[in-house]
Amino acid sequence: MSDSHDNGHEAGRSTFEVRVLRQDSPDAPSYWERHRLAHEPDMNVTSVLQRIAAQAETIEGKKVAPVAYDANCLEEVCGSCTMVINGKVRQACSALVEKLLEDHPDEIELQPMSKFPVVRDLCVNRRRLFRALEKLEAWIPVDGYYDMGPGPRQSDTQQELSYPLSQCMSCGCCLEACPQYGKVEVTRHPGETDAEFTVRENATYDVHFVGAHSISQVIYYNMHPTGELNADSRLDDLMEPGGIQVCGNAQNCVAVCPKEIPLTTSIGRAGRETTKRMFRKWFDQ
Amino acid sequence: MANQKVMIVGGGLAGLSAAMKLAELGVQVELMSLTPVKRSHSVCAQGGINSVNDVTRQQGDSEYLHFDDTVYGGDFLQHQPPVKEMTDWAPKIIDLMDRLGVPFNRTPEGFRDQRRFGGTLFKRTAFAGATTGQQLLYALDDQVRRWSVEGKVKLYETWDYLGPVLDDNGVCRGVIGQDLVTMEIRAFPADAVVIASGGCGLIYGRSTMSMVCTGAAASRTFQAGAKYGNAEFIQVHPTAIPGADKLRLMSESARGEGGRVWVPRKPQDPRPAKDVPENERYYFLEERYPKYGNLVPRDIATREIFNVCTYENLSVEKDRLAVYLDLTHIPKHTLDIKLGGILEIYEKFQGVDPREVPMKIFPAVHYSMGGLWVDYDRSASGGLVPGSPKNQQTNIPNLYAIGECDYQYHGANRLGANSLLSCIFSGLITAPGIVNLLKGSKQPAESLPSSLFDGARKEHQAKYDRLLKRPSGGENPYLLHQELGHVMTKAATVVRLNAPLTAALATVNELAERAERCSLSDTGHWTNQNVVFTQSLKDMFPIAKAIVQGALARDECRGAHFKPEFSMPGLDGANPAELKRQAEQWCDRFEANTQKWLKSTIATVNNGDVVLSYEDVDTSLIPPRPRLYGLVGADIIEEVWKSRQAAKSAGAPGNGATSKPAAKPAAVH
Numbered sequence: 001m002s003d004s005h006d007n008g009h010e011a012g013r014s015t016f017e018v019r020v021l022r023q024d025s026p027d028a029p030s031y032w033e034r035h036r037l038a039h040e041p042d043m044n045v046t047s048v049l050q051r052i053a054a055q056a057e058t059i060e061g062k063k064v065a066p067v068a069y070d071a072n073c074l075e076e077v078c079g080s081c082t083m084v085i086n087g088k089v090r091q092a093c094s095a096l097v098e099k100l101l102e103d104h105p106d107e108i109e110l111q112p113m114s115k116f117p118v119v120r121d122l123c124v125n126r127r128r129l130f131r132a133l134e135k136l137e138a139w140i141p142v143d144g145y146y147d148m149g150p151g152p153r154q155s156d157t158q159q160e161l162s163y164p165l166s167q168c169m170s171c172g173c174c175l176e177a178c179p180q181y182g183k184v185e186v187t188r189h190p191g192e193t194d195a196e197f198t199v200r201e202n203a204t205y206d207v208h209f210v211g212a213h214s215i216s217q218v219i220y221y222n223m224h225p226t227g228e229l230n231a232d233s234r235l236d237d238l239m240e241p242g243g244i245q246v247c248g249n250a251q252n253c254v255a256v257c258p259k260e261i262p263l264t265t266s267i268g269r270a271g272r273e274t275t276k277r278m279f280r281k282w283f284d285q
Numbered sequence: 286m287a288n289q290k291v292m293i294v295g296g297g298l299a300g301l302s303a304a305m306k307l308a309e310l311g312v313q314v315e316l317m318s319l320t321p322v323k324r325s326h327s328v329c330a331q332g333g334i335n336s337v338n339d340v341t342r343q344q345g346d347s348e349y350l351h352f353d354d355t356v357y358g359g360d361f362l363q364h365q366p367p368v369k370e371m372t373d374w375a376p377k378i379i380d381l382m383d384r385l386g387v388p389f390n391r392t393p394e395g396f397r398d399q400r401r402f403g404g405t406l407f408k409r410t411a412f413a414g415a416t417t418g419q420q421l422l423y424a425l426d427d428q429v430r431r432w433s434v435e436g437k438v439k440l441y442e443t444w445d446y447l448g449p450v451l452d453d454n455g456v457c458r459g460v461i462g463q464d465l466v467t468m469e470i471r472a473f474p475a476d477a478v479v480i481a482s483g484g485c486g487l488i489y490g491r492s493t494m495s496m497v498c499t500g501a502a503a504s505r506t507f508q509a510g511a512k513y514g515n516a517e518f519i520q521v522h523p524t525a526i527p528g529a530d531k532l533r534l535m536s537e538s539a540r541g542e543g544g545r546v547w548v549p550r551k552p553q554d555p556r557p558a559k560d561v562p563e564n565e566r567y568y569f570l571e572e573r574y575p576k577y578g579n580l581v582p583r584d585i586a587t588r589e590i591f592n593v594c595t596y597e598n599l600s601v602e603k604d605r606l607a608v609y610l611d612l613t614h615i616p617k618h619t620l621d622i623k624l625g626g627i628l629e630i631y632e633k634f635q636g637v638d639p640r641e642v643p644m645k646i647f648p649a650v651h652y653s654m655g656g657l658w659v660d661y662d663r664s665a666s667g668g669l670v671p672g673s674p675k676n677q678q679t680n681i682p683n684l685y686a687i688g689e690c691d692y693q694y695h696g697a698n699r700l701g702a703n704s705l706l707s708c709i710f711s712g713l714i715t716a717p718g719i720v721n722l723l724k725g726s727k728q729p730a731e732s733l734p735s736s737l738f739d740g741a742r743k744e745h746q747a748k749y750d751r752l753l754k755r756p757s758g759g760e761n762p763y764l765l766h767q768e769l770g771h772v773m774t775k776a777a778t779v780v781r782l783n784a785p786l787t788a789a790l791a792t793v794n795e796l797a798e799r800a801e802r803c804s805l806s807d808t809g810h811w812t813n814q815n816v817v818f819t820q821s822l823k824d825m826f827p828i829a830k831a832i833v834q835g836a837l838a839r840d841e842c843r844g845a846h847f848k849p850e851f852s853m854p855g856l857d858g859a860n861p862a863e864l865k866r867q868a869e870q871w872c873d874r875f876e877a878n879t880q881k882w883l884k885s886t887i888a889t890v891n892n893g894d895v896v897l898s899y900e901d902v903d904t905s906l907i908p909p910r911p912r913l914y915g916l917v918g919a920d921i922i923e924e925v926w927k928s929r930q931a932a933k934s935a936g937a938p939g940n941g942a943t944s945k946p947a948a949k950p951a952a953v954h
Contacts, residue, residue: 025811040529044634047530053815054763056806065807068814070320072495074531075630077419078324093530094633119466120812130321134434139427140386145309145713151383153395160622163388163414166423167626170323224386 014039016101017059018048020067021111023118026187030118033067034059045085045092045100046071048108049122067110068121076258079171083122084111089176089256113176117185126172128184128205132214133170135206136237140227152225165220165266167259174212174253174263180246184208209246210238212253216266222273235270235277244270288729290315291719292460292475294446294502296322298418298705299688300481301425302712308432310720315473316429317441317462319497323426326483326495327708330418331627332538333410334382334705336375338399341407348373351409353907355703358404358582359654359696360844361883361909362515364902367661367676367693370668371710378709379411385424388413390623400541400623402701404582410702415536415626421705441473445817448505449478449684450741455510457684458730458737461745465817468810470746472738474730477719479677479685480506481712484653488825488832489778490770492650493525493534500828501821503657503690508827511679513888514692514900515655516828517835520699520845521778522651523586524610526631532649533634535610536627537701539644540579542619545611546570546590547643548599558601558609558643569593574915581914584698584845587648591779594647601645609643650778652704654695654845655835657686658887661693667906669714674722677715683722687711692885697844752805752816759804762819769796769822773829777836781848786837793833797826830895831888838897841882853878855917864918868925871918875911875926883909 015036023030035052036059046069053066071081074093081092086100086109100108116124175181186201218234221227238244247267254263291307293300296318304314318325337346352372356365383389383397389411390398399408413420432438443465450459450472459474485500486492507513524539524546525532540546547568549561570589571578579586590608594600601607612620612628617640620628631639658680662673669676677685677693687708694707776789800823807815842852853874858864884899911926913919 024809042527042529044528044530050530050763053806053818054761063806065809065813066815068812072320072324072497073326073329074496074528075329075533076633077328077416077626077630078320078326078495080320080324096634096636099636123812126321130323130430134430137431139431140384140424141431142384142428145306145381145428147377147380148384150380150397151386154391155395156391156393156398159388159391166388166413166420167416169328169419170321221386226384227386 016097017107018052019107019109020052020121022067022121023112025120026117026185033064039097043097045095045097045108045110046074046081048097049092068119068123070123077169079169082113082171082173082176084113084176085109089113089173091171091258094258113172115176115178115181115183116172117183126170127201128208129170129172129175129211129213131202131205132210133217136210136214136218137230137234138214138217138221140221140224141230142226154225158223162220162223164259164261165216168213168216168261169259170213171258172213173256173258177252177256178209178211179250179252180248181209181211207241209242212247212263212267215244215247215270216261216263219266219269232277235274238270239274239278244274288731289313289476289723289726290731291477291479292317292473293479293481294460295325295481295483295688295690296429296440296442297325297327297481297483297688298422298425298708299712300479301422301429302709303479303481303687303715304438305425305428305432306713306716307719308429308437310716312716312720312723314432314438315441315475316438317444317446317460317473319443319445319465321442322429322440323423325422326498327422327705328416328419329493329495329534330421330705331415331534331536332402332541333400333412333417333702334379334421335402335409335700335702336379336411336706337372337407337409338376338379338397338411340399341409344407346407346409348375350407351375351405354405355694355700356696356907357910357912358700359698360912361904361907362518362696362843362885362902363694364661365904365906366663366668369906370714371694371707373668374710374713375706378706378713382421382424382709385428387420387424390414400538401580402541403537403577403580403586404700406577410538410541412538412623414622415538415624415628418705421709445820446482446502446505447745448741449509449681450474450738451509451681452733452737456682458733461741463745463749463817466812468813470742470749472742474733474738476723476726476730477683477685479687479715479719480657480690481686481688482690484689485825485828486650486653487766488769488829489519489650489773490767491528491530491532493522493532494651499821499825500653501824503686504824504828506657506679506681506684506686507831507888508824508890509681510890511681511684511686512658513656513828513831514658514885515697515835516831516888517777517839517886518654518697518845519650519777519832520583520652520654521587521648523583523590523648524646525649525651526634526644527605527607527647527649528634533630534627534649534651535631535644535646536624537580537583539610539612539624539627542623543612543615544579545614546579546586546608547611548593548601548608552598553600553603558611559613567599577914582698582700584847585914587779588847590648607645607647610646611643612639613641613643648779650774652695652699653689654692654697654699655832655886656690656692659686659691659693663903671714672717672721674718674725676718677711678718685715685719687715697846749816749820752803752819753808755802755804757804759802760799762800762803762815762822765796765800765803766822766825769793769825769829772796773832777832779847781836781846782850783837783840783848786833790830790833790837793826793829797830800826827890827895834895834897835886835888839882839886841878843882855919856921857917864921865925868918868921871922872911872925872929879909
């Protein structure tokens with residue numbers, strides 16, 4: 001039953017070590033730092049980071065600032081706390097210390113995601129991920145928010161197909177694992193306003209790969225009876241630079257998705273539909 | 286409305302629905318959020334969203350019954366016109382969310398499926414698996430993204446709200462915000478400000494709430510002069526999974542889909558749950574509440590689970606409090622389709638498959654019914670005047686509050702699946718009211734003298750600088766937070782007693798003073814989470830005090846506020862005559878208590894102290910009546926109560942809905 005926790009405890013694991021790859025700011029060098037923590041039952045990596053913040057002292061007894069990290073829901077539905085834990089990209093909240101120590105005794109290693117610019121320590125800037133959703137028109141184009149009766153009727157089979165795709169929490173695991181998704185860092189020029197910087201940042205992101213998460217979202221919206229009304233426009237977006245053609249079919253994305261979203265199925269379908277769309281456009285000319 | 290704009294603080298369901306509706310109405314919107322809005326706490330809502338629907342309507346349901354269930358479940362502590370308006374809108378809101386693409390579960394014929402939730406006998410709840418909040422939030426996030434591409438909404442994500450900017454007349458003219466990356470403090474002029482910052486569960490240390498739910502934004506507004514209503518009404522959810530960092534919610538939908546709560550009759554029976562034979566299981570909710578069974582309102586389920594584990598010593602574990610929540614009798618495929626999301630959470634965090642083994646759960650702090658006081662404009666028919674700038678406005682002109690951080694809809698106890706509704710509803714109705722407010726305002730905030738904004742910005746900057754420069758060797762903010770959580774959880778959750786509450790108030794006051802002496806372990810100027818946490822910790826205290834003071838003062842039992850010293854036990858008379866006499870006494874006492882305590886607690890901050898006063902509640906539509914779920918002798922009390930009501934209405938004109946004068950001057954009667 002649920003007493004596996006106690007077994008680990010009885011094995012005499014009173015403390016364990018955490019190695020964190022830190023970086024003070026985007027342009028500072030990164031460095032490793034070690035912390036030792038007392039073992040408590042039911043710990044996850046988020047509670048490890050909470051303890052590190054409270055003790056703020058390294059294994060060598062040096063006083064340090066708390067490790068910066070993102071976290072919110074702590075139940076793996078918000079996507080905030082994504083990081084690389086013992087070499088694997090995942091959410092810190094659902095990474096249970098007991099399990100991590102079973103696989104890799106006495107030490108846990110934490111790093112920020114490598115495909116996004118580091119803000120500080122384990123915090124990264126994932127704005128590019130949301131920009132892809134803007135570029136691909138990831139919304140249902142309703143007329144407005146006045147009462148117009150219910151939405152279109154849909155079969156339960158249809159719901160069972162679309163629901164898994166709708167669970168994407170934009171965490172970025174699929175992008176971290178993707179060999180085609182490279183890091184893009186846009187830094188602000190001196191004197192540049194917020195608005196000018198955003199325009200330049202968007203333009204830069206828009207020519208780079210959109211990634212599995214957003215390709216899957218195109219399929220999700222194109223499946224919906226109302227979303228389908230501008231399916232072609234989304235497919236056209238997907239054929240622009242940085243679109244579906246960049247996918248190298250490594251299939252890493254689907255292996256790391258914490259929500260087990262069938263990303264490669266979506267990519268396959270998007271490939272077929274963009275091809276059909278291309279032919280249709282030729283014949284229409 | 287040229288150059289006018291609205292600042293929304295918070296990007297959950299309430300903030301996003303207000304943003305999209307304002308954008309549709311042509312208003313320029315800015316929205317400030319601690320996290321990217323897609324990661325807001327609304328994603329944690331699981332079970333569903335309530336409304337009367339075509340099926341329940343034919344079973345006798347109506348908007349009025351949804352309204353009645355909500356006020357009865359809330360023990361009559363909420364003003365009735367806003368609740369009536371909300372339940373009238375509910376079917377339209379679900380239709381709208383359906384159009385926005387929320388993947389609601391479907392029936393074989395293609396209609397939206399519905400399930401049953403607590404506090405009602407109808408299947409009123411539409412749902413998208415067990416991640417309804419996440420799906421609703423994403424649909425709204427999509428719409429706001431669309432407006433943001435068009436330049437109608439500007440998002441300030443990873444910004445903290447430090448407080449409102451008030452002019453010399455006390456009118457809100459904008460906010461001060463802090464960039465959580467660069468730590469820049471900036472003034473944002475705005476012609477209306479909407480606080481949509483959610484609940485305050487972190488005051489209790491661990492709860493079902495997310496890390497951003499510190500209550501700091503509401504508290505900063507409270508400290509700036511806004512009234513805070515019914516703080517002491519904190520919902521403790523009956524079923525959560527205990528954890529070291531968080532108490533993870535196990536949705537009421539688990540019981541809505543047939544989940545059963547039980548303990549072995551033999552205390553701490555060592556056998557695995559599945560080996561305990563049926564006749565040795567104590568299904569205590571079903572036995573004690575045959576009508577509602579496992580779906581009694583939350584405050585009642587919570588107290589029963591708490592009592593079974595503590596006073597009756599029937600916890601399933603020796604050193605930890607828990608009861609079984611059992612789904613193992615339901616077919617696996619059904620569970621996966623309807624509850625997949627929450628079962629995965631249990632499996633991931635507990636390492637046990639709840640389809641095979643009953644879950645172990647215990648109550649946890651979950652929702653704040655109380656919050657910022659907001660106004661409403663009552664219509665002739667008893668609902669709200671559409672487009673009135675009064676709706677959802679705080680006592681600070683031009684400053685609004687919506688969603689969980691307002692006190693308006695849930696009274697003393699919220700019914701399951703009503704929170705998503707109240708968040709979206711309050712967001713949507715605020716928008717046209719603000720449009721009318723802006724039409725009547727003469728000078729755009731942007732054109733006001735810059736000294737107003739500079740002054741406010743400098744004040745916050747100085748406060749921040751002082752905190753950064755605190756000498757080392759002082760208090761540790763993280764440890765103080767643990768202490769605060771401990772004292773609040775012990776004194777102000779399921780069972781409340783005056784002696785421990787008095788002691789808790791002294792401790793909270795002492796912790797608040799110690800929090801002024803915090804030292805920071807990070808004194809840098811880049812992504813300094815240490816200072817941001819310490820700032821919000823300090824702002825937890827005014828609300829913590831309001832909760833404890835409110836609970837201490839309120840000598841009665843109402844909804845989630847349970848004080849056994851003042852409870853009204855059931856009847857134990859040996860014969861019908863005695864029972865009748867006891868029922869009369871019971872009703873006398875109930876009426877006296879209603880006179881004395883059917884009032885909103887209103888907290889204000891005065892020279893740093895939290896001061897309480899009371900306001901009447903508008904119960905002009907549904908007269909208050911005893912909440913009798915499961916009480917011994919309920920049928921006799923109900924009989925006596927009804928004959929009294931009949932006698933009263935015989936002597937009064939109209940339909941008898943004259944129990945109390947309306948709190949506000951009603952426009953028409």
